[in-house]
Amino acid sequence: MSAANTVNPPVVFTQDELGWVAWIDPLPETELTERHFAGLVDRARAKSEYFRLLVRDPEVLEARTKTDKDIFYNTADGLPRAERELAAAATSRYNGCIYCASVHARFASTYSKRRDDVQRLLDEGIGADLGERWNAVVKASVALAATPTAFDQDNIEELRRAGLDDAEIVDVINGASFFNWANRLMLSLGESTK
Amino acid sequence: MSTTDIIDTLAGIEPGSSLDAIRAKRAQARENAQKSYLALFEPVDASDFSLAERATVALFVIGLHGEPNVTAFYRAKLAATDGAGLVETIEAEVTRGRTSGPYGAFPAGPLSIENKAGLVYGVSADRKSALGTRLAAALEHAHLLVFRPRDAASADMKALLSAGWSNTGIVTLSQLVAFLSFQVRVVSGLRTLGAASA
Numbered sequence: 083m084s085a086a087n088t089v090n091p092p093v094v095f096t097q098d099e100l101g102w103v104a105w106i107d108p109l110p111e112t113e114l115t116e117r118h119f120a121g122l123v124d125r126a127r128a129k130s131e132y133f134r135l136l137v138r139d140p141e142v143l144e145a146r147t148k149t150d151k152d153i154f155y156n157t158a159d160g161l162p163r164a165e166r167e168l169a170a171a172a173t174s175r176y177n178g179c180i181y182c183a184s185v186h187a188r189f190a191s192t193y194s195k196r197r198d199d200v201q202r203l204l205d206e207g208i209g210a211d212l213g214e215r216w217n218a219v220v221k222a223s224v225a226l227a228a229t230p231t232a233f234d235q236d237n238i239e240e241l242r243r244a245g246l247d248d249a250e251i252v253d254v255i256n257g258a259s260f261f262n263w264a265n266r267l268m269l270s271l272g273e274s275t276k
Numbered sequence: 277m278s279t280t281d282i283i284d285t286l287a288g289i290e291p292g293s294s295l296d297a298i299r300a301k302r303a304q305a306r307e308n309a310q311k312s313y314l315a316l317f318e319p320v321d322a323s324d325f326s327l328a329e330r331a332t333v334a335l336f337v338i339g340l341h342g343e344p345n346v347t348a349f350y351r352a353k354l355a356a357t358d359g360a361g362l363v364e365t366i367e368a369e370v371t372r373g374r375t376s377g378p379y380g381a382f383p384a385g386p387l388s389i390e391n392k393a394g395l396v397y398g399v400s401a402d403r404k405s406a407l408g409t410r411l412a413a414a415l416e417h418a419h420l421l422v423f424r425p426r427d428a429a430s431a432d433m434k435a436l437l438s439a440g441w442s443n444t445g446i447v448t449l450s451q452l453v454a455f456l457s458f459q460v461r462v463v464s465g466l467r468t469l470g471a472a473s474a
Binding site: 176 | 311315430454
């Protein structure tokens, strides 16, 4: 509800930085207690409208944030960060979360140095030809995002042919699945703005 | 607190298996996916969203995903709450609500050619009284989140508020539906990988 008349929603997928405005009231910064700060995990997140809304349920937010961080940042013995971000961006492209796609497309570009390929995913959609390895990651992410899920043995075989071992495939499953969580919150509790 | 890891249980991951070892490398994610489940289903404060309501929405959401063993788990969960009498009602609504997603509309513009029409679910008139206003609104919102999240609009928040949901209750309801969308996919993905490695 806040700033409803200043929203200028993006109408295309982009790697530009976007804002996000809540449709229901976040907690005011002045009302945050230690229980809320524990939920925010990083105190700086108190500046974000999105996190001050989610912190209405601090225990769920804390567990969600820690799940998110390990799935994306812990790259020991697993898939490179760029391809986890690719899974997040592809999932967001397919579900239709322009805000989530913008953030994770930027990360995918930063970590892969393949900005043009990432942009083709955004412009052309999930059918863009990005080479065997990225195609396999995008296809697996899209199959997982379908409801009911369409992820099957063919996805596993394709990921293996593209050189992923089972630990890396688990990183794809985790990263893509996590964005089915993130997309639904971002899309339904508020909207993105340019 | 429960000590059994729900994702491992539902995905059939045995202690000492190769998938168990792989999941152990992401110990924080594994532990916090479990803590997310506990925070939603064994919360410290259920005043904005009761345990029976949580289990009711969960069975509906998971039922829509068509994963039999996960559905059985959440059916048993609802049957163990005050909402036990609603199991058949929810299963009938799952049958009415089942479809394939994601679909919905993009913001008007170049993406409009990708718009995909699909079922806009409403609870059946003759089951509304059994469910009550709050749960009927919650199921309709849950269906929107499961199948056509890109259709969500501020009017959907207003519908929940008018049905008696608080701002905090709406946040937890949204988290519950979104978390289950994650959990059921991790389970399905790991199960598929486990079968491929057997």
